[in-house]
Amino acid sequence: MRFVYLDYAATTPVEPEVVEAMRPYFTEKFGNPSSVYTLGQEIRAAVDQSRRVVADFLGAKSKEILFTSCATESINSAIKGVAEAKGREGGRLKLINGQPPHIITSAFEHHAVLHTCQHLQRLGFEVTYLPVNSDGIIKACDVESAIKEQTILVAIMYVNNEIGTIQPISEISKAVKEKNKNVVFFTDAVQGAGYLDCQVDSLGVDMLALAGHKIYAPKGIGVLYVRSRTPWIPQQDGGGQEYRSRAGTENVPYIIGLAKAVELLKKDQEELGKKITQLRDKLVDGVLRNVPNSHLNGSRENRVPNIASFSIEGVEGESVLLMLDRQGIYVSTGSACSSGTLEPSHVLTALGLSPETAHGSLRFSLGRHTSPEDMDYVLEVLPPIIQRLREMSPTKQI
Ligand SMILES: *Cc1c(COP(=O)(O)O)cnc(C)c1O
Numbered sequence: 001m002r003f004v005y006l007d008y009a010a011t012t013p014v015e016p017e018v019v020e021a022m023r024p025y026f027t028e029k030f031g032n033p034s035s036v037y038t039l040g041q042e043i044r045a046a047v048d049q050s051r052r053v054v055a056d057f058l059g060a061k062s063k064e065i066l067f068t069s070c071a072t073e074s075i076n077s078a079i080k081g082v083a084e085a086k087g088r089e090g091g092r093l094k095l096i097n098g099q100p101p102h103i104i105t106s107a108f109e110h111h112a113v114l115h116t117c118q119h120l121q122r123l124g125f126e127v128t129y130l131p132v133n134s135d136g137i138i139k140a141c142d143v144e145s146a147i148k149e150q151t152i153l154v155a156i157m158y159v160n161n162e163i164g165t166i167q168p169i170s171e172i173s174k175a176v177k178e179k180n181k182n183v184v185f186f187t188d189a190v191q192g193a194g195y196l197d198c199q200v201d202s203l204g205v206d207m208l209a210l211a212g213h214k215i216y217a218p219k220g221i222g223v224l225y226v227r228s229r230t231p232w233i234p235q236q237d238g239g240g241q242e243y244r245s246r247a248g249t250e251n252v253p254y255i256i257g258l259a260k261a262v263e264l265l266k267k268d269q270e271e272l273g274k275k276i277t278q279l280r281d282k283l284v285d286g287v288l289r290n291v292p293n294s295h296l297n298g299s300r301e302n303r304v305p306n307i308a309s310f311s312i313e314g315v316e317g318e319s320v321l322l323m324l325d326r327q328g329i330y331v332s333t334g335s336a337c338s339s340g341t342l343e344p345s346h347v348l349t350a351l352g353l354s355p356e357t358a359h360g361s362l363r364f365s366l367g368r369h370t371s372p373e374d375m376d377y378v379l380e381v382l383p384p385i386i387q388r389l390r391e392m393s394p395t396k397q398i
Contacts, residue, residue: 104127165304185207313357318359320385
């Protein structure tokens with residue numbers, strides 16, 4: 001049977017070159033970078049070099065790059081660290097003009113952001129969850145008008161992981177800073193890193209998070225960028241690693257692997273983007289043409305090359321997923337993190353989809369190893385599956 005992996009937004013395979021680059025750091029180059037003897041120093045030099053590669057990818061300074069265990073950690077650390085630095089004083093909430101410190105985010109962020117904000121709400125912070133239009137794009141003017149004197153942080157994602165729409169981050173950050181220059185701007189750039197410009201100055205961000213396993217490095221490694229002089233308090237205490245900003249012995253092999261993955265990206269990001277855009281367009285056109293009553297979720301134009309999410313009326317996304325699985329095709333409904341629950345995706349409901357329509361959603365995310373034949377296979381297998389499921393569900397005749 002043919003196997004077609006179309007869930008690159010959930011995780012990517014590790015590239016063989018990345019595995020090769022990592023391998024010696026498990027065995028002969030196993031030293032601790034904090035050790036002062038030669039073996040330690042050799043490892044330190046390799047970690048420093050990796051940090052330069054990532055810093056260069058982001059247009060940042062080396063000392064602004066922290067390696068973490070995943071994007072979720074980076075996000076928690078960024079948001080809670082700013083909340084602590086700007087929103088707390090003398091062991092309690094720091095009121096600004098008698099008001100609690102305020103955070104702005106969007107309703108369709110990843111749960112790592114949403115649940116961190118909810119945690120802070122329980123501590124007394126005020127959080128605004130900005131609504132999203134049906135095109136899946138946050139408007140800079142909406143962010144701007146939500147800013148108050150007591151706003152300390154804005155967290156808006158670069159690319160939405162479920163529908164793939166790109167947020168106008170430079171425009172938003174500019175509007176935010178013009179209204180209140182003391183506001184810290186954070187972006188979750190996990191899904192942008194593979195295809196879009198991630199230079200922090202052109203994005204105008206103070207903090208940014210990346211995940212290794214969405215860009216062909218292993219799971220268990222992430223990046224947090226913190227612009228110099230950003231008011232932020234590290235959230236992991238211990239040894240002095242990572243400029244005293246993220247304690248814990250460095251995950252050396254994974255840091256080396258992440259840098260290798262970033263180097264590979266730099267080499268062919270543009271070319272890859274073009275190739276994948278073509279494949280995705282073939283998929284989108286094919287699905288919309290051959291599956292009646294199917295819709296693309298979010299703007300057709302403002303999207304990352306590799307993600308396409310559809311609402312298919314009259315079917316359950318889960319059932320389609322399972323039937324595709326039997327044909328060797330791997331996709332997701334909503335985000336991987338929310339499967340296993342019966343709640344409709346918060347992203348799709350934020351776009352204004354009804355819970356029933358949201359339940360009929362299917363996300364295809366393409367990647368480095370996706371081929372035109374993979375798209376042909378999906379377009380051959382999917383329409384009859386939808387037809388069969390609709391026939392089996394007499395109450396949902398479309
Ligand atoms: C995958 C993902 C994360 C979380 O990454 P982890 O590796 O699970 O920590 C955060 N944000 C977005 C947009 C993602 O796609």
